Amino acid sequence: MRNLKVLSLFAILVASIGAIPAFAQSADITVSTDKESYSDGEVVIVSGQVNEMLGVPISLRVIAPNGNIVTIDQIDIGSDKTFSVEITAGGNLWKAAGTYTIEASYGLTAENTSTATTTFEFGGSSGGKPSTTIGVDGTDFLLSYSITGGKVLSITPDVAANSLVIAIEATNDGQLTITLPRALIDALLPDGGDDSFFVLVDREERDFDETKTDTDRTLTIAFEEGAEEIEIIGTFVVPEFGTIAALILAVAIISIIAVSARSRLNVLPKY
Helix, strand or coil: CHHHHHHHHHHHHHHHHHHHHHHHCECCEEEEECCCEECCCCEEEEEEEECCCCCCCEEEEEECCCCCEEEEEEECCCCCCEEEEEEECCCHHHCCCEEEEEEEEEECCHHHCEEEEEEEEECCCCCCCCEEEEEECCEEEEEEEEEEEEEEEEEEEECCCCEEEEEEEEEEEEEEEEEEECCCEECECCCCCECCCEEEECCEECCEEEEECCCEEEEEEEECCCCCEEEEECCEECCCCCHHHHHHHHHHHHHHHHHHHHHHHHHCCCC
């Protein structure tokens, strides 16, 4: 009887030992970013790989130079054991400039979690949306925007075409939200009412969402991975002839009329 008890205890002990790895299981992990430094509003592409599938997501934290956590996320792992996520650098929590740290953790328990880290440099954020200044006809206009799935490379006015041409680098499907000052570009009917903008993504017409105020119009435009250009076409982009230019044009026209009339008088026969 005593031997039976000993054997039973031994069996329980073996079973317990065999169950431990299921709870202590962990896997190695790597993490990196697509660049070493970023400016306000740029997209940070974070990617990595694990060597074993545990059935749980990656826990991701981005830590500012002052120790504050600016981003927390959970990322699913693909069937190829890789993961990726896009984070926009900027906003109220990203005001500090310096070295930011990314921590990626993976495991079933806190005691048996693998953690990988990487760092990148960031120049600090103004706390608001990314913005750019465009100079047209001697006037500077501030454009604010936000973008997911890529980054804005440049914004160029095309006065002749009454449009803004926005060069982008689309690493994934995403959308651009941009606020357009009416003084810079607008789409108006002959009676002064609002008309609709015409939007092209890589020269193909695209629907968009819009909100309006008395001073600006905000457009949200979707695009696909690999897109390179968004063009917003209105009825004017800062009229080519400002107030002074218009006066100069009027004086020029009057002068031409006067000269033409005088020339006609000079060539008329005298009796």
